[in-house]
Amino acid sequence: MLQHFSYKPMFAGGALPGWTFSFFYQNQRYTGDYMPDGTINWTEDTPSDEEKVKKMIHELMTFHVYE
Structure with a gap:
């Protein structure tokens, strides 16, 4: 299990x-x-x-970013 997972956009504004x-x-x-x-x-x-x-990671990113 992943612990303390965090993410942020690479660039300001959150754009790809x-x-x-x-x-x-x-x-x-x-x-x-x-x-x-x-x-x-x-x-x-x-x-x-x-x-x-x-x-x-894919599951977490799909949940947090794309939905």
């Missing part, structure tokens, strides 16, 4: 092209960029079970 995010997973902090097409660019470390984490 994307969002930055951060969260804790298995006691480690991760950060990255979420692009409008759903691509995730990690800014530092990548989680060992990346595909599982990506699915959780």
Whole structure:
């Protein structure tokens, strides 16, 4: 489970092209960029079970940004 998930627009005004995010997973902090097409660019470390984490991020972003 992702803990303390937060996101914000990359640029002022909230217009696309994307969002930055951060969260804790298995006691480690991760950060990255979420692009409008759903691509995730990690800014530092990548989680060992990346595909599982990506699915959780997509679900959160869909809920918070697109609905």
